[in-house]
Amino acid sequence: MNQYIGKMLRVDLSTGEISKEALDDELVQNYIGGRGFNSRLAYNEIKPGIDPLSPENVLLMAAGPLGGTIAPASNRLSIAALSPQTGILGYANVGDSFAPSLRWAGYEQMVFTGKSPEPVYLWIDDDKVELRTAKHLWGKGVHETVHQIRKELESPEATLLSIGPAGENLVRFACVVGNLHRAAGRCGMGAVMGSKNLKSIAVRGTGTVKVARPQEFMKLAKAAHHKVKNSVLYPEFSIKGTSGMFVGHARMGIASVWNHQRVATVEEISKVGYEGQSQYFTRSLACYSCSMHCSHRWAISDGPYAGEKGSGMEYGVSVFLTSILGNFYVPSAFKGLNLVNDYGMDTTEFGCALAAAFEWYQKGIITKEDTGGMALEWGNYETILDLIGKIARREGFGDLLAEGAIRAAKVIGKGAEKFVTDCKGLSTHGADMRSVKGTILSLGICNKGADVMDAAPAAEFLSPEERKHMFGSADYGDPSKYTGKARLVFDKGIDGMIGDIFQICKFNTSWAWPGMLDANELVDMYNAAVCTSMTKEDVMMVAERIHTLERAFQARSGITKKDDFIKGPMTEEPVADGPLKGEHVDPEKYREALEEYYEVAGWDKETGVPTRAKLEKLGLGFVADDLEREGKLLVFR
Amino acid sequence: MSKRIKIDGSLCVGCGICELACSFNKVGEFGRSRSAIRVFDNEENDIFPVIIGQFTDVECTAKVDVVIGKHELDWCTMCRESCPAKAAFKELKNTAGIYCNMCGNPPDPQCVQWCPTGALMLVES
Numbered sequence: 001m002n003q004y005i006g007k008m009l010r011v012d013l014s015t016g017e018i019s020k021e022a023l024d025d026e027l028v029q030n031y032i033g034g035r036g037f038n039s040r041l042a043y044n045e046i047k048p049g050i051d052p053l054s055p056e057n058v059l060l061m062a063a064g065p066l067g068g069t070i071a072p073a074s075n076r077l078s079i080a081a082l083s084p085q086t087g088i089l090g091y092a093n094v095g096d097s098f099a100p101s102l103r104w105a106g107y108e109q110m111v112f113t114g115k116s117p118e119p120v121y122l123w124i125d126d127d128k129v130e131l132r133t134a135k136h137l138w139g140k141g142v143h144e145t146v147h148q149i150r151k152e153l154e155s156p157e158a159t160l161l162s163i164g165p166a167g168e169n170l171v172r173f174a175c176v177v178g179n180l181h182r183a184a185g186r187c188g189m190g191a192v193m194g195s196k197n198l199k200s201i202a203v204r205g206t207g208t209v210k211v212a213r214p215q216e217f218m219k220l221a222k223a224a225h226h227k228v229k230n231s232v233l234y235p236e237f238s239i240k241g242t243s244g245m246f247v248g249h250a251r252m253g254i255a256s257v258w259n260h261q262r263v264a265t266v267e268e269i270s271k272v273g274y275e276g277q278s279q280y281f282t283r284s285l286a287c288y289s290c291s292m293h294c295s296h297r298w299a300i301s302d303g304p305y306a307g308e309k310g311s312g313m314e315y316g317v318s319v320f321l322t323s324i325l326g327n328f329y330v331p332s333a334f335k336g337l338n339l340v341n342d343y344g345m346d347t348t349e350f351g352c353a354l355a356a357a358f359e360w361y362q363k364g365i366i367t368k369e370d371t372g373g374m375a376l377e378w379g380n381y382e383t384i385l386d387l388i389g390k391i392a393r394r395e396g397f398g399d400l401l402a403e404g405a406i407r408a409a410k411v412i413g414k415g416a417e418k419f420v421t422d423c424k425g426l427s428t429h430g431a432d433m434r435s436v437k438g439t440i441l442s443l444g445i446c447n448k449g450a451d452v453m454d455a456a457p458a459a460e461f462l463s464p465e466e467r468k469h470m471f472g473s474a475d476y477g478d479p480s481k482y483t484g485k486a487r488l489v490f491d492k493g494i495d496g497m498i499g500d501i502f503q504i505c506k507f508n509t510s511w512a513w514p515g516m517l518d519a520n521e522l523v524d525m526y527n528a529a530v531c532t533s534m535t536k537e538d539v540m541m542v543a544e545r546i547h548t549l550e551r552a553f554q555a556r557s558g559i560t561k562k563d564d565f566i567k568g569p570m571t572e573e574p575v576a577d578g579p580l581k582g583e584h585v586d587p588e589k590y591r592e593a594l595e596e597y598y599e600v601a602g603w604d605k606e607t608g609v610p611t612r613a614k615l616e617k618l619g620l621g622f623v624a625d626d627l628e629r630e631g632k633l634l635v636f637r
Numbered sequence: 638m639s640k641r642i643k644i645d646g647s648l649c650v651g652c653g654i655c656e657l658a659c660s661f662n663k664v665g666e667f668g669r670s671r672s673a674i675r676v677f678d679n680e681e682n683d684i685f686p687v688i689i690g691q692f693t694d695v696e697c698t699a700k701v702d703v704v705i706g707k708h709e710l711d712w713c714t715m716c717r718e719s720c721p722a723k724a725a726f727k728e729l730k731n732t733a734g735i736y737c738n739m740c741g742n743p744p745d746p747q748c749v750q751w752c753p754t755g756a757l758m759l760v761e762s
């Protein structure tokens with residue numbers, strides 16, 4: 001047992017039994033932490049094909065091995081379970097201070113099984129761990145829940161992960177909210193909590209995290225912070241945060257409006273991107289131990305939402321509450337952000353469901369009769385905000401959208417599905433990625449569905465001059481090309497996975513930008529922290545092992561090559577206007593790039609299922625046996 | 638001339654790096670509860686590091702005037718040891734006994750060294 005790795009907390013919600021276990025050495029060696037621990041346990045404990053909202057689903061949460069230390073941005077917590085939205089393995093991660101507190105309390109991972117007979121929350125007060133009733137909190141928003149729990153625990157410093165009404169009402173894209181404003185957004189992890197009657201998890205850790213070689217660790221951590229602060233990304237990102245990308249997308253011609261029917265101009269996006277938001281920002285904000293501080297506090301001082309205040313406003317929030325819905329009034333996005341956080345739902349999926357619904361309305365596929373009298377008109381922010389509550393409470397038309405865009409489309413029929421851009425049931429990015437070929441591929445192969453946070457290559461968003469300057473050739477990462485992208489996307493996925501196993505925020509690693517923390521620096525800190533002697537190559541192998549294991553999990557749930565194609569307007573139609581007018585995804589070239597990716601990854605070219613040879617090489621022979629037994633290694637489609 | 642730490646709460650981003658630097662300096666381990674500096678956040682617009690000990694101007698009036706403003710009351714439950722009226726406050730487990738000793742000789746505070754934003758500064762008093 002590695003003494004620098006915390007315990008696993010196992011909570012059987014059906015019986016109320018709580019146990020603490022040491023994490024297995026083999027698990028630590030081969031999976032390191034965070035997403036790695038979760039995916040490995042998911043493989044063992046979640047049976048593919050079960051109902052994600054049934055007590056059989058297992059909810060997994062894990063910190064990283066550097067969590068709670070001074071290592072840069074080591075604050076992430078990975079959450080995984082079978083996704084109520086996609087029916088396959090889903091995962092997300094959240095920042096702020098939960099993971100550090102969990103590690104100070106002595107735990108690395110939490111495993112929730114079963115279903116509590118009545119609403120409860122878990123209180124982790126160092127060694128003392130107990131389930132407490134949450135009956136009085138059921139139905140309450142995240143804000144009130146957090147304040148009430150801190151009050152009744154007499155612990156203002158408790159840090160929490162909670163669900164709002166959306167999670168309780170099993171909205172398929174309900175998220176888990178960290179304290180008040182941070183979210184593990186994707187894949188409906190909040191609905192899994194809701195299905196288990198688990199309202200919140202509160203932790204107070206008054207212990208410490210020890211590292212094996214303290215002086216060495218401090219030196220490495222200091223150098224790492226220094227590197228982040230002196231990176232090219234820092235001046236821009238520490239001020240603007242992710243919202244800064246928004247106007248860059250408009251310049252490229254990929255900022256979508258009206259569910260990808262047209263692209264926004266720079267002027268339009270300047271109203272809702274960082275340029276429009278900044279007047280409301282009151283201070284810069286960081287997650288725990290992060291010197292990048294990409295987030296903000298804000299307060300609205302004018303218009304109908306004057307007096308509204310809060311934190312956050314990331315790119316992924318603003319885009320889905322504004323441009324994609326034709327809304328260019330930025331205060332409404334801030335109001336919307338507070339609402340989605342309080343109700344607890346994923347803004348990406350929310351925005352995609354609305355974008356599709358508004359287009360159905362525009363095209364006459366649905367009418368006021370279907371919407372309960374609401375006119376779904378592009379840009380009408382009152383309607384947008386109104387729908388947040390309606391979806392969370394599953395009221396009227398909101399009940400249908402609470403199923404997510406693709407499920408709602410299937411209910412509606414009449415060709416509604418055509419207007420939903422998704423992959424494996426998970427809706428896609430808010431920007432128009434059909435012109436950005438590597439990114440489109442990354443959305444197609446992402447294990448959870450169409451998400452950008454796994455493997456989207458940053459190089460594609462640089463100008464030709466910047467690419468030439470940084471990589472020696474403007475061809476490298478040229479967004480219009482398919483060639484070379486398979487390798488680029490694969491490597492990017494490994495980079496991202498390394499961030500996710502150490503649970504270091506990827507905005508601080510080379511995943512985000514060249515010259516940020518790379519695998520060498522992370523593994524050095526890891527070795528000094530937990531007394532191992534891993535090499536960069538070892539860690540890359542671990543990352544590939546997890547990536548492939550996740551893929552195998554999905555294959556056991558029936559995912560094959562056919563599911564790696566993104567469906568909907570973004571890939572089936574050309575760009576209508578703007579500088580990239582006419583750009584489209586060529587299905588043939590996409591298929592070639594996909595097959596090339598399989599080749600790089602060691603997955604079968606015909607099925608997209610990992611091959612036995614590759615699985616064995618990664619120490620996953622047992623997975624190959626499972627797949628073979630289930631006939632998955634032989635599937636041809 | 639003696640030195641003191643000047644805190645500019647408006648620059649603080651709430652990253653807590655100062656807490657970890659201090660706890661490492663105190664006990665060679667990482668944990669906010671072993672730190673002589675604590676960053677308080679009322680989740681509105683106030684984020685403010687408070688140093689426990691006699692080397693800063695910890696008198697209540699200064700804190701209330703400068704930062705706590707109308708949130709005075711809430712924050713009082715958290716200020717703890719630095720407070721002249723501390724008997725009235727809840728103590729956070731384990732913090733007891735940890736005070737700022739203006740580490741380094743000559744003073745070279747770890748919290749100041751590690752703070753990424755300049756919110757903590759070493760000044761002549």
Ligand code: SF4
Nearest residue numbers: 287290292294505507
């Ligand atoms: S870069 Fe931003 S999101 Fe990442 S840890 Fe830092 S503040 Fe949080």
Ligand code: SF4
Nearest residue numbers: 697700713716717720
């Ligand atoms: S806790 Fe004490 S020092 Fe802090 S503001 Fe209140 S009275 Fe002042």
Ligand code: SF4
Nearest residue numbers: 659737738740746748
């Ligand atoms: S000066 Fe040293 S002892 Fe005092 S708060 Fe800063 S780090 Fe801690």
Ligand code: SF4
Nearest residue numbers: 649650652653655752
């Ligand atoms: S290190 Fe500086 S910016 Fe970070 S919390 Fe401490 S005082 Fe604030």
